[in-house]
Amino acid sequence: MQKNFLTTGVDLTEGASNGRLLTRSLADDRPIAHTLIDAELSCDDPVKVLIYSQDGFGLGHLRRNLNICLQIKKLHPNASILIIADSPKAPFFKLPPQCDFIKIPTIVKIDTGVWRPDRLPMHYQELLGIRAEIIQNVALSFRPHIFLVDHMPHGALGELAKPLEMIKRYCPETKIILGLRDILGAPEVIRKQWAKEGAFEAAEIYYDKICIYGSEDLFSVTTEYQFPNAVAAKTQYCGYVCREDIKTTNSALPHLFPEEREKFVLVTGGGGADASYFMDKFIEAVRLMSPQATFNALVSTGPFMHQEQYQLLHRKAKGLPVVVARIGQDNIRFLRRADLVISMAGYNTVSEIMRFRKNAIIIPRPGPSAEQTMRTRIMTERGLFSSIHPRDLTAEKFAELVSQRLQNNGGMNETMVPDLNGASQAAKLMLSVLDDR
């Protein structure tokens, strides 16, 4: 037996006069005005974009979609963008103007295609019902010009099936676009999952365009995942998505280290939930190299690392030229200054490493999905960076590779670097789909 309480903590105290005006204007419940259906789209018309960006606790998808938002805003400064997320930390990154988010009750991924409610003690089917109902009603009342769905054509556990059906029926003018990152996971796993859950079918029926935020040279999504022809025909490779317009300020970084050293190493693990393992090994490696170490290192743990692990790293780093800190949005400022970046193979970090041509050592997340190990293997083969598989990671090996990479300073095979303007390409593509009407 469950008792449920719905509470609104709506933190608005609007002026009385506006409330009254509203009563009148809402009284006739007139349908939402959308003026752009017949008109040719010009840059002044407010484009409405709805983004489905959900992946349990990860923040990578939010960062990627925000990078695309920024490019949409550049092309259409008045665009309204609404992001549907379910990370309890959402939006985490600073939203551009006229961009807002909706957070739906959270589910967390346990394994490929296996999810459970994060907080609410109910059957996942019941929670999915709540989520689907919200998504569908948001879509129908927002009436977006573009509905961008991130990496799951039918949503988590197929929760988008009904909303997509309703959008097709009641908002036929909405262009539905699927965004896929360079590599989703092991081909046989993804093929099986997509076939089983009806994702290929969803991609075929509902989507106008499929943007792949990667490079066909590195990994052919359509071939590897055996997209049916009708689906493959909709795909377009956009290149890797990064923050494209970063102000080149020379604002000084905060003073972290007691003494200046020749080199600066950044160690980062995305959200940080499972980064303590290699960070711990790194600190051991520095202990082996100390006192000959010629560098200062910042270990940036991310917002999701457990406090105990964080404190353990802190203690281990005592007496070494290593600072352990939780750094959120500012990571990129340190990345740009770094002589060597040591990180996992998350999409965004890898893209930023390529964008700034950083000397890097990658330690991929071993599982459950093969995404990071595949990305690492492919890019290491192309000479974009060095890598160590976590199962082979020892302090000695780590120390050796760190000194080697610091000595030969760089070594990214320039000819192999893929296109990195995925955000602006994707934004352009989406907006051009609108013009095709």
Place this chain on the structure above:
Amino acid sequence: MYCHDRFGLGHTTRTLRIASYLAENLADCSVLVLTDLSIIGRFKFPQNVDYVHLPGITQNVHPQYRAGTLNLEHENTIRIRRKITQSAAKTFQPNLFVIERDPFGLQSEMQRMLSFVREELPETKVIWGLPDVVGEPESVVSDWKREGVYQSLERFCDEIWVYGTKEIFDQAQEYQIPEPLANRVHYTGYLRSPGAANHRLKKDLGRMNPKKPFVLITAGSGAEGYALIDTYLRFLERAGDAVAFQSLIVTGPMMRSREKLMLKHRAQKLPEVIFHRFSKNILQYVKYATVVVCTGGYNTLCEILSYRKPAILVPFLTPPREHLLRARIFEKLGLVRLLYPTELAPKRIAEMVSTEVSNGSASLLRPRINIPLDGLENIAARIESLGGYKASLVRQAAS
């Protein structure tokens, strides 16, 4: 000034406190919170509590300044919010629907939401939660009359919960709530501090000298806190090394970046001053403070009462003057000192803070009245007596 109204923090903070208590103390209870607080992602939620974030609203502001809100007609955003709320209510099938907000402003949004709940979920009890005081009776009564609040409460609400006491402020009488409706008003008492531990807090306290008194200055959400913190800093700047205590300043997350930066630069030049923009556990600093200087929001007051701290309240004066009224009431009870914002000056604040610090806890007068702090317990008990018999019906319908 209007856009500041969106930048509150108190309603959601209070809602989260209640939700956490219920989820931890009532068997098989789950809570879904609907909020439009933009920084909600920075709060922690216990097991069995999740939230839905609604798009925010700001009106009468140039679109360029509307960070975090959509470039839509106001009605369209309202419509999306309503659709989300309705979807959540319909699918979550709550036994209780608690509305924690001032019952004026966005009146139509509330009315539509409530009439929807009444029609679609006839078994669901609707509760309107109010802080101890809403504002000065004159303006509250005229607002409520104009906005049709009495009729909405009459039609849609099963109960009204006041998180205060009748002895301290009799809302039914002061706000002229008519007879049948007045019987639905329940006074729960104030909400005692849950007093959770916090790493940041430990770190800050570690930086301080435990033998020296420490003054906590908090400006609530911070949207209107510049004057208070500016004045306090001017006092410190003039006093130089002569200050006999340490200071911890929290501007609040909604303070404008430019204002915060200016204050921060000044604070950094001063000895023994710690400066934060936001701490999700700000309220727990009260426990360790010698003296609290604040704007008199409900939640901070609950902490001050929980830990019996000497406090100086510098209330906002924005209508309906909730903060001012609260500050006056508690000054009369001898529990806090009141400093009118019109009298806010470095010299005044210096005198008051120094007096309170040197008196320490001796400055606490014996309150003329016992302040009950068992609000959370009373809310839980109220829910048990309300919900039990209908819970089974609702859940059967849902499954």
